[in-house]
Amino acid sequence: MTGKPRIGVFICHCGENIAGTVDVSSLAEEIIDYEDVTFSTDYEYMCSDPGQNKIKEAIEDEDLTGVVVAACSPSMHEDTFRKVAESAGLNRYQCEIANIREQCSWVHGEDGGSPTKKALKIIKGTVEKVKRNIPMEPVEREHSDKCLVIGGGIAGIQAALDVAEAGNEVILVEKEPTIGGHMAQLSETFPTLDCSQCILTPKMVELNQNLNIELMAYSEVRNVSGYVGNYEVQIERKPTYVDPDACNLCGDCEDVCPVEVRDEFNQGLTTRKAINIPFSQAIPSSYTLDTEACLGLNPLRCSECADACDADAVDFDESSEFVEEEFGAIIAATGYNLYPKEEMGEYGYGKYDDVIDGLQFERLLSATGPTEGEVRRPSDGKVPENVVFIQCSGSRDPENHNSCCSKICCMYTAKHAKLYKENVPDGNAYVFYIDIRAGGKDYEEFIQDVREEDRVLYLKGKVSKLKEIDGKLRVWGLDEISGERVEIDADLVVLAQSIVPSEGASETSQELNLNLGPNGFYKEAHPKLRPVESLTGGVFFAGVGQGPKDIPDSVSQGSGAAAKAIDLLSKPTLSHDPQVVEVEEDLCSGCGICVGQCPYDALEVNSREVAEVNEILCEGCGTCSSGCPTNALSLKNLTDEQLTEMIHATLGD
Amino acid sequence: MDFEPKLVGFLCKWCSSAGADLAGVSRKNYPSNLIPITVNCSGRIDVSYVVRAFHDGADGVLISGCHPGDCHYNSGNYKAWRRVALLKHVLEEFGVNPDRVKLKWISATEGEKFAQTIKGFTSEIKELGPGPYNDARERE
Ligand SMILES: Cc1cc2nc3c(=O)[nH]c(=O)nc-3n(C[C@H](O)[C@H](O)[C@H](O)COP(=O)(O)OP(=O)(O)OC[C@H]3O[C@@H](n4cnc5c(N)ncnc54)[C@H](O)[C@@H]3O)c2cc1C
Ligand code: FES
Numbered sequence: 001m002t003g004k005p006r007i008g009v010f011i012c013h014c015g016e017n018i019a020g021t022v023d024v025s026s027l028a029e030e031i032i033d034y035e036d037v038t039f040s041t042d043y044e045y046m047c048s049d050p051g052q053n054k055i056k057e058a059i060e061d062e063d064l065t066g067v068v069v070a071a072c073s074p075s076m077h078e079d080t081f082r083k084v085a086e087s088a089g090l091n092r093y094q095c096e097i098a099n100i101r102e103q104c105s106w107v108h109g110e111d112g113g114s115p116t117k118k119a120l121k122i123i124k125g126t127v128e129k130v131k132r133n134i135p136m137e138p139v140e141r142e143h144s145d146k147c148l149v150i151g152g153g154i155a156g157i158q159a160a161l162d163v164a165e166a167g168n169e170v171i172l173v174e175k176e177p178t179i180g181g182h183m184a185q186l187s188e189t190f191p192t193l194d195c196s197q198c199i200l201t202p203k204m205v206e207l208n209q210n211l212n213i214e215l216m217a218y219s220e221v222r223n224v225s226g227y228v229g230n231y232e233v234q235i236e237r238k239p240t241y242v243d244p245d246a247c248n249l250c251g252d253c254e255d256v257c258p259v260e261v262r263d264e265f266n267q268g269l270t271t272r273k274a275i276n277i278p279f280s281q282a283i284p285s286s287y288t289l290d291t292e293a294c295l296g297l298n299p300l301r302c303s304e305c306a307d308a309c310d311a312d313a314v315d316f317d318e319s320s321e322f323v324e325e326e327f328g329a330i331i332a333a334t335g336y337n338l339y340p341k342e343e344m345g346e347y348g349y350g351k352y353d354d355v356i357d358g359l360q361f362e363r364l365l366s367a368t369g370p371t372e373g374e375v376r377r378p379s380d381g382k383v384p385e386n387v388v389f390i391q392c393s394g395s396r397d398p399e400n401h402n403s404c405c406s407k408i409c410c411m412y413t414a415k416h417a418k419l420y421k422e423n424v425p426d427g428n429a430y431v432f433y434i435d436i437r438a439g440g441k442d443y444e445e446f447i448q449d450v451r452e453e454d455r456v457l458y459l460k461g462k463v464s465k466l467k468e469i470d471g472k473l474r475v476w477g478l479d480e481i482s483g484e485r486v487e488i489d490a491d492l493v494v495l496a497q498s499i500v501p502s503e504g505a506s507e508t509s510q511e512l513n514l515n516l517g518p519n520g521f522y523k524e525a526h527p528k529l530r531p532v533e534s535l536t537g538g539v540f541f542a543g544v545g546q547g548p549k550d551i552p553d554s555v556s557q558g559s560g561a562a563a564k565a566i567d568l569l570s571k572p573t574l575s576h577d578p579q580v581v582e583v584e585e586d587l588c589s590g591c592g593i594c595v596g597q598c599p600y601d602a603l604e605v606n607s608r609e610v611a612e613v614n615e616i617l618c619e620g621c622g623t624c625s626s627g628c629p630t631n632a633l634s635l636k637n638l639t640d641e642q643l644t645e646m647i648h649a650t651l652g653d
Numbered sequence: 654m655d656f657e658p659k660l661v662g663f664l665c666k667w668c669s670s671a672g673a674d675l676a677g678v679s680r681k682n683y684p685s686n687l688i689p690i691t692v693n694c695s696g697r698i699d700v701s702y703v704v705r706a707f708h709d710g711a712d713g714v715l716i717s718g719c720h721p722g723d724c725h726y727n728s729g730n731y732k733a734w735r736r737v738a739l740l741k742h743v744l745e746e747f748g749v750n751p752d753r754v755k756l757k758w759i760s761a762t763e764g765e766k767f768a769q770t771i772k773g774f775t776s777e778i779k780e781l782g783p784g785p786y787n788d789a790r791e792r793e
Contacts, residue, residue, distance in 0.1 A: 102677030113685030623696030
C-alpha cells in the first residue's frame with residue numbers, strides 16, 4: 001500500500017465497564033489529532049451488530065488503511081473485529097486491538113491514577129503498530145494423511161484402530177516382537193476382574209487384520225525430520241531371522257534350542273530359549289531369534305533351530321531393513337516400565353527371591369504364567385501363607401526415589417490381595433499403605449469389598465525394615481492407626497513398584513523435540529486444556545508415557561489422541577500462522593547466531609552464507625530477531641521499527 | 654507535585670499479558686503508571702528497546718514472561734533472562750541503576766502477582782526518582 005496511512009480508532013464503552021472509569025469521548029476527541037489518525041469514534045458496544053457496522057462503514061467511507069479497536073482484551077474479540085475488517089476489504093492483520101478494559105479501566109478505579117491518560121497511550125502505541133502492519137495470508141500447504149503410532153500397548157492399539165477406522169493409513173511401530181504391551185502380562189483387571197488377555201487379544205487380532213494398518217513389530221524409529229503434516233521418518237525393521245509367513249508355530253525350533261535366558265514376559269520368573277515367541281497369542285504370530293542370546297547365527301557353531309524347522313522358516317542371512325515413510329501426524333504411546341531393582345536398596349528387592357514386584361505377581365496369578373495361576377513363591381514353589389503387599393515402593397518419595405504417585409498401585413494391590421485370598425483362602429494378606437487413592441469409577445467400592453469381604457488387613461504406615469530370618473521374610477512396620485509396631489513373618493512380599501516412563505519416552509522425545517516433565521513423562525501442550533497434544537505440532541500422546549494411568553484411561557487417551565490426529569489428517573491443506581521471521585539478506589553476515597537461538601530448528605545458514613527461515617517451522621516467537629547482531633532478522637508485524645515507535649508513543653505525553 | 658514515574662512493561666502474550674488480563678477480570682487495583690506493550694514472547698525483547706525506553710524518558714522498564722520451563726516457545730524466556738542479566742551489567746557501567754529494569758515471571762493464572770508486581774515496581778521507582786533521561790531530572 002502506498003500513500004499515507006489512514007487509521008480509524010474505535011473506542012468501546014463496554015457499557016460502563018470502560019466508560020465508567022475512562023473518559024471515552026475525550027479519548028475520541030484527542031486521538032483524532034494524532035498523526036495518521038483520520039477517523040475516530042466511540043460507541044456503547046463495539047462488538048454488537050451496530051458497533052461492527054460502524055467500523056465497516058467507516059473503513060469503506062473513510063478509505064481507512066488500518067483500524068484500532070480500543071476495547072476488551074484481544075483474547076475476547078480480536079477475531080471478531082478482524083473478520084469485520086476483512087468484510088470491509090482490509091486484510092485481517094490491518095486491525096489491532098488496544099486493550100483498555102482488562103489492562104486499564106478494570107484496574108484503575110477513581111483512586112487508581114489516571115486511566116484515561118493510560119488508555120490514550122495504549123491507543124497511540126497500537127496506532128503506531130497497526131499503521132506499519134503488512135497484509136499477510138496464512139501459508140497453505142499439502143500434507144501426508146498417514147499416521148505413525150509409536151508403541152503397541154493398549155493405548156497405541158486403540159489409537160491405531162481409531163485412526164484406521166476413520167479411513168487413514170497407519171503404521172504402528174512396536175519395539176518388541178509382539179504388540180500388547182504390559183496389558184498382555186496382566187492376569188485379571190480391576191475393578192471388574194475380567195481376564196486381561198481375553199479383552200486384549202481380540203483387539204490385537206483386529207489391529208493385525210485391519211487393511212489400513214501396517215504393523216511393524218520388532219522395529220524402531222531411527223530418524224525423524226520435517227514438521228506437522230510432513231514428518232519424514234526412517235524406521236528400522238530388525239531381523240527376526242524367521243519368516244513369519246512360513247512359520248507355522250510348531251515350536252520345534254524352541255524345543256531344540258540349547259540356550260536359556262531370562263524370560264522378559266514372565267518378568268524373569270522363568271527362562272526362555274534364544275528362539276522364542278513371547279506368548280502363544282503374540283501378534284505377529286511368529287518366532288523371533290534373539291541374537292544377543294543366540295550362539296552366533298552361524299551354522300558352524302549351532303544351527304539346531306534351522307535344522308529342526310520343517311517349514312524352512314529360519315534364515316540366518318536376514319538383516320535390518322530401513323523403511324522411509326512420510327507421516328502427517330505421530331502418536332507417541334511408549335508406555336512404562338517398573339522402577340528398576342538396581343535403584344532400590346530397601347525391601348530386599350533384587351536380593352531375596354521372594355520379594356517380587358507387581359508384574360511378577362500378575363504372572364503368578366495368570367493362567368498362562370509359570371505356575372498356571374496358582375500362587376507359588378519363586379524360591380521353592382511353596383504356597384505362601386502370609387503375604388505382605390507394600391504400596392508406594394519407590395513412589396511419593398522425592399528424597400530417595402520418585403516424587404509422583406503411580407496412581408494405579410492402590411487398585412492393583414487390592415486386586416492382588418483379593419486374587420491371592422481367592423487362591424489361598426486360608427492365607428493372610430497384609431497391605432502397607434500411605435493413603436488409599438481409589439478415584440476411578442467403582443474403584444472405592446472395589447477397595448471396600450477387598451477390605452471387608454476378603455478380609456485383607458490394611459495397615460496404614462511405611463515398612464521400616466525387611467530382612468530374611470530363618471527362612472522367613474521379617475517385615476517391621478508401624479500401624480499409624482493403632483500406633484503400634486507390627487512385625488510380620490512373611491512367605492512372600494509383593495512390592496507395588498513405582499511406574500516410570502519406558503526408555504521410549506526419552507528416545508522419542510529426542511527424535512521429535514518433545515518436552516519431558518520432571519519425572520520423565522511426556523509434557524503436554526497444556527496440562528488441563530490440551531492433555532493429548534505436545535508442543536510439537538502434529539505429535540500427540542497416549543497412555544502411560546504421558547503419566548501413570550490405568551487401562552480405561554489409557555484407552556480414552558488413545559481415542560483422544562486419535563481424534564486429534566484424524567482432525568489434522570482430514571484437513572485438505574494445513575495453514576500456518578503467517579507471522580514469521582524474515583531475513584534481510586543485505587544485512588545478514590551469516591554468523592549463524594540465530595540458528596542456535598531458534599527453538600524450532602527453523603533457521604539455517606544457506607549455501608549463500610545467509611540465514612534462511614523455514615516458514616513452516618517458524619512459530620513466530622521472534623527470539624532470533626532480538627539476538628541478531630546486525631538486525632537482519634525481523635518478525636513480521638512486530639518489527640524493530642514498530643516496537644521502537646510503540647515505545648516512543650507510549651512514553652510521549 | 655509528587656513524582657509519578659513513567660513505566661513501560663513488555664509482556665509476553667501467552668503468560669504475562671494473560672496474567673494482566675486476569676488481574677483485570679478479578680478487579681485487582683494497581684497504579685496506572687505502567688503502559689503495557691504485548692509481544693509474542695519475552696525472547697522478542699531486544700535489550701536495545703530498554704535503552705530506547707530510557708532514552709524516551711522512561712523511569713523504569715518491566716519485562717515479564719512465562720515461568721522458566723513454561724515459555725510457549727520452549728525457551729524464549731531463558732534467552733530473555735540472560736539478555737537482561739547482561740543488560741543490567743551494562744546499565745550499571747553507564748551509571749544507570751540496574752534496579753530500574755525488572756524481569757518477572759508471571760503466568761496466566763497469576764493476576765494477583767501481576768497487580769502486586771506493578772504496585773511494588775511503581776513504588777520502587779518512585780523511591781529511585783526520575784530516570785536517566787527524564788526531563789524532570791534536569792529540572793531538579
Ligand atoms: C502390576 C500391575 C497391574 C496392573 N493392573 C491393572 C488392572 O488390573 N487394570 C487396569 O486398568 N490397569 C492395570 N495396570 C495398568 C496397565 O498396565 C496400564 O494402564 C496399561 O498397560 C498402559 O498401556 P500403555 O499402552 O500406555 O503402555 P504399555 O503397556 O507399557 O505399552 C507400551 C508399548 O510401547 C512399546 N514401546 C516402548 N518404547 C518404544 C519405542 N521407542 N518404539 C516402539 N515401541 C516402543 C513397548 O514395547 C510397549 O509394547 C496394571 C499395571 C501394573 C504394573
Ligand atoms: S511466550 Fe511467554 S516467555 Fe515466551
